[in-house]
Amino acid sequence: MTGWLGVVLAAALGLxxxxxxxxxxxxxxxxxxxxxxxxxxxxxxxxTFVHGPWWAAGFAAAAVWPMVRPPAAGVCGGRTAxxxxxxxxxxxxxxxxxxVAEPTLAAHTVPLAPTGHHGMAGMGPVDLPGAPMTGPLGAxxxxxxxxxxxxxLLSTVTGLTRRNTGGARRTPRLTVLxxxxxxxxxxxxxxxxx
Numbered sequence: 001m002t003g004w005l006g007v008v009l010a011a012a013l014g015l016x017x018x019x020x021x022x023x024x025x026x027x028x029x030x031x032x033x034x035x036x037x038x039x040x041x042x043x044x045x046x047x048t049f050v051h052g053p054w055w056a057a058g059f060a061a062a063a064v065w066p067m068v069r070p071p072a073a074g075v076c077g078g079r080t081a082x083x084x085x086x087x088x089x090x091x092x093x094x095x096x097x098x099x100v101a102e103p104t105l106a107a108h109t110v111p112l113a114p115t116g117h118h119g120m121a122g123m124g125p126v127d128l129p130g131a132p133m134t135g136p137l138g139a140x141x142x143x144x145x146x147x148x149x150x151x152x153l154l155s156t157v158t159g160l161t162r163r164n165t166g167g168a169r170r171t172p173r174l175t176v177l178x179x180x181x182x183x184x185x186x187x188x189x190x191x192x193x194x
Contacts, residue, residue, distance in 0.1 A: 006043015009185050010036045016178045020076050027065040028076035028182075031085055034059060035185055038092065042192055051093055059089035077179045081155055088148045088186050092193050095141070145194030149187045156183035
């Protein structure tokens, strides 16, 4: 993810954090704040300290919170979207970090398949960031990441176009925009990680 996209995403998610806080949706505000900080790190703008098992446990707690004690005003996007957002954040916290983010990680190389044509001088393996996801576990994790990204893209489109039978919006415009920002932000972050 490029630096400017990380900053834009962090700013949008910061606004969502404020809105969800004003709506007394503490779990939604915590999830949006964590996503904002993570998007800055993914964009190479700041440190990538929102990563690892402790952060995954924190996002798991924030995801389950509305199931145990639902906020009076509801949770951003509804319970299912919030729970799947928690799964997405756990997924991103548990995966190996991006190569740009952690200087201690070495880039992994993937050899290029021979094409039968003359190669270019100095052409060697392609460097990929992060640790490689190979084997059945890697395929399952990639499938999970892409499935979650597709879900959040579809939920964003559905949220923006949802109307009642009379053609009016079902929820206030600001709520629709915050739900769309959370869904689209999650989709972008998942796509960058997967």
